[in-house]
Amino acid sequence: MILTEEQKAILNGEKGETLAKVMESVVRYGELFGAEKLIPITSEYTHLVTSFGLKALGPVYDLMDKLIAEGAISTQKFSVDPRPCDPKVPKNFLQDFIFKNFMYSKQDFYEGQLKQLGLMDDNAFTCTCYMDEVGNKPKKGDILSWAESSAVVYANSVLGARCNRNSGIIDIMQSVVGYVPYFGLVTDEGRKATWVIEVKTTKKPEAQLLGSAIGMKVMEDVPYVKGLDKWIGSELDDAACTYLKDFGAATASNGAVGLYHIDNLTPEAKELGETLIAENAQVYVIDDAELQRVYDNYPIMWKNKDAKPKLCFMGCPHMSLEQLKSWTDKVEAGLKEAGNSKVVIPTVFTAAPKVLEQFNKTDYAARLSATGVITSYICPLMYMNNPLCGPMPVITSSNKLRTYTTARYYTDDEILVQITKGGN
């Protein structure tokens, strides 16, 4: 890799041994993927994936201590993924005990480290840092050092920023030196689509299901999606952005997609059109039958497949303000139709603390609360990613949560029926 004099000086230890090792990590990471140079990070903020003080991550805390001690802190302030615990979210005595005393016993300690390393503020905990209310929204063309797969795919695809699918730790190390290696999704060539997806459904496809189908087919490749603008329009309004947030999270978690283009909608597709499609791109046609096939093939991980759901999580990734409002309307209407006054399954809607703050200023907040739905800033995935939740029948319309945990997937319409009328 060709380095500038400044980069060589850091690598050679002129700014200390710790910073030299940070630079070595970034350079070797880039060399692994054929990067020939490092390029400056240009976004105002960065975003980290590791938000949880999981006791098992002791070596990470030791490493963070080394960075702090040597003053090797982030050159940018950052947001970080959601907190793992919230007293508002239902849990039994044993779960509460294990969460506090074993699993997340390092939470306060780790949050202290994050503050020293450059955390934006005490409420900067969300996977949807790009929401207007949160304020970590990069511009088109910005070079990022983000981690968190759902945020990376959104920033690349919907905002037109440039970011690789970085792992935790390397995300902050790149931000410490202020550079990322030039490879993959930060290059023009790496942003070309090697798949063409033809959406030929007879109705608007479920975002999470369509994303799942595409993710499982293309894995880490870049898809160019045709025919979706027919259903979600050609403008990136709130509804379209919310759809793409959920769609993208499913492509990234069910596969490893870091960038997609939506014909006539996302910024690069609008600007460059089909010139974004690489030669010999493969084609995947998605119709109603294909989506049904994908849905029918999800394994049900519950021990008792006929169990009555004990909890419903919505908001992985975190819900938008628009989503919280529209779901308030939907839950109220569903309860009225069913003749119920409260949801029949304990239900948690999760969103960024700053989105919830804005939501709580609207009259929707009291209306949603009256239905019995709980709002929280928690990460549902971190809540469920433990042995105690294994046997627990949890339902969700998040394909990311389905993939990483034992939660059972239902479409949005099915979830509405389950929580307002009861499905089992």
Added chain:
Amino acid sequence: MKEFKGRVVAPGQITAEALVSHGGLNTLASFQKALQFGDKKATCGDQNNQDLFNKQMAGKALCLPQTIGSTTGGLVLYCACSMGRQPACMLFSKPIDSLAGAGVILADVWLEGAETKMPVIDSLGEEFLEYVKDGMKITIKEDGVVAVD
């Protein structure tokens, strides 16, 4: 015995028993329980991976196409190496992905001591993953050559 040639990501020579995942390895889901609850065998906790679920990963020659899942994957691998609960080696049929790549580099740069080392070879090809089976004897030789007995 058959030999396959790949690219050296992290050097080292070792002999170990094969453990094969035909689908992507979800690093967080596979290692979290083991790291959390002190399981030195690093028993795989990913219920969605029927090839590996409930099998010991520590000390095995883990053969896989790539890793998938949370972008915490790299730091989870780093922790597994730091705690001495890593596979004996990781052998990728495809080019290594950015999450596993980061974890392997971080472990190699920041950790010291033989017990933290994990040789890694990638780009071994689809035929490698079709040929290798659980329990086969794997030997990593110099220059990215992997012998399967």
